[in-house]
Amino acid sequence: MSERAGDDSYDFGLGDEFARVLAETTQSLVCVLDEGGRVVLFNDACERATGFAREEVLGLELAQTLIPPEESEAFREVLGFIWGTGHASPQVGHWKTKDGGRRLIAWSNKPVPASGDAPAYLVTSGIDLTERGRHVDEAAFADDPEAKLVEVGRLAQEQRALRRVATLVASEASPERVFTAVSEETARVLEVNASFVWRFEGDDTATIVGRYNRDGIDTFPLGTRMYADGETTAIGRVRETGRPARVDDWGAVGGSFAQLMLQTGYRSTVAAPILVAGNLWGAVAIGSAAALSADADARLSAFCDLV
Numbered sequence: 001m002s003e004r005a006g007d008d009s010y011d012f013g014l015g016d017e018f019a020r021v022l023a024e025t026t027q028s029l030v031c032v033l034d035e036g037g038r039v040v041l042f043n044d045a046c047e048r049a050t051g052f053a054r055e056e057v058l059g060l061e062l063a064q065t066l067i068p069p070e071e072s073e074a075f076r077e078v079l080g081f082i083w084g085t086g087h088a089s090p091q092v093g094h095w096k097t098k099d100g101g102r103r104l105i106a107w108s109n110k111p112v113p114a115s116g117d118a119p120a121y122l123v124t125s126g127i128d129l130t131e132r133g134r135h136v137d138e139a140a141f142a143d144d145p146e147a148k149l150v151e152v153g154r155l156a157q158e159q160r161a162l163r164r165v166a167t168l169v170a171s172e173a174s175p176e177r178v179f180t181a182v183s184e185e186t187a188r189v190l191e192v193n194a195s196f197v198w199r200f201e202g203d204d205t206a207t208i209v210g211r212y213n214r215d216g217i218d219t220f221p222l223g224t225r226m227y228a229d230g231e232t233t234a235i236g237r238v239r240e241t242g243r244p245a246r247v248d249d250w251g252a253v254g255g256s257f258a259q260l261m262l263q264t265g266y267r268s269t270v271a272a273p274i275l276v277a278g279n280l281w282g283a284v285a286i287g288s289a290a291a292l293s294a295d296a297d298a299r300l301s302a303f304c305d306l307v
Contacts, residue, residue: 028305029105029126037061037079040121044277049105049128051098066095068102082111082122092129104129127302179210182284186303187212190296192288193265196220197274198235199282204228206235206282219264232257234271238283244272244297261287268292272300 029049032041038061042054050066057065063072063079071093082089088109094102105126114120179197187195194217197210206228208220230236232255237245247253247269250261261269266287274282284304286296293299 029124029128031062031124031126033062033079033122033124035083035120035122037063037076039065049097049103050095068094068096079122082109083120086111086113102130176210180212182303183210183212186284186286186300187214190286190288190292190299192286192292193217194220194287196285196287197282198228198271198285200228200239200280201225204239206239209282215265217264219260229257234269235283235285238271238273239280242273242275242280244270244301246270246292246297248291265289270296270300272297272304274304 029045030041030043031039031046034040038059039057040059042052042057047053052066063075067075075093078089078091081087088111090109091107093105093107095105096102106129107124107126109122109124111122112120182197183195187193193215194213195211196208198206199209200206204227205225207225208222211220211222226233228236228239230240232253234245234247237243247258250258250267250269264287266289268288268291269285270292271283271285273280274284284300286292286300
């Protein structure tokens with residue numbers, strides 16, 4: 001472990017309190033470094049992934065605390081490139097955990113130059129690929145190399161989309177831009193007709209704060225507020241249970257809302273919760289004219305983790 005720098009080395013400020021709260025509470029890994037590679041922000045998601053409390057790493061050089069020894073030199077070279085050129089350099093590498101394990105992380109990064117009295121710092125936003133990487137090696141692909149390549153390609157596309165959203169979150173983008181990006185990326189990656197970000201209002205209703213529809217249909221415009229009923233809507237079930245919910249066939253569901261979904265062209269729906277600081281904030285819901293895959297819930301949840 002390196003010596004802790006003086007307290008002023010990690011007197012870190014994002015300049016906007018909303019951005020700081022977002023970085024601390026998002027489900028994606030956010031770690032901010034100073035020009036010496038020392039940790040100045042280590043959010044809750046980083047703590048959960050590694051087992052280290054932020055107090056154990058703040059002010060310490062990341063290369064000597066969380067980066068495996070065999071990767072530390074390459075890590076320092078990446079930092080040198082970023083600070084030397086001012087350009088981001090997305091990477092995939094490992095972090096050590098407190099119990100001796102390792103996590104495979106895909107990182108986006110953004111150098112922020114010094115301004116006035118504020119020092120330069122590097123914002124990094126990561127997605128934990130550990131479990132996803134293991135899924136590719138499942139026995140189902142053992143005798144079908146072509147299928148495995150297809151699955152690897154799908155995961156790579158999905159990780160690029162997740163990385164784009166994570167980078168947007170870390171770059172202090174407005175909530176509106178983040179919600180729109182989440183809607184667009186989920187619709188494209190999951191190959192569905194539409195995607196919506198819903199905010200729960202605390203009175204059994206939900207409001208659309210982000211949307212994307214590849215067909216240009218405006219049945220559910222931005223700002224739509226509706227009763228989130230757990231009996232008839234997927235987002236209502238998410239609101240009541242805090243877990244993902246799905247409707248595989250709106251044709252088998254009675255009621256006016258099911259009829260509206262069918263008229264709009266949506267046969268199936270999946271919704272997943274958005275948690276902020278551990279509290280249920282809202283949901284992302286996707287609508288598709290075709291049947292949704294069995295893993296759509298888990299794939300959608302990965303995007304919800306970034307909001």
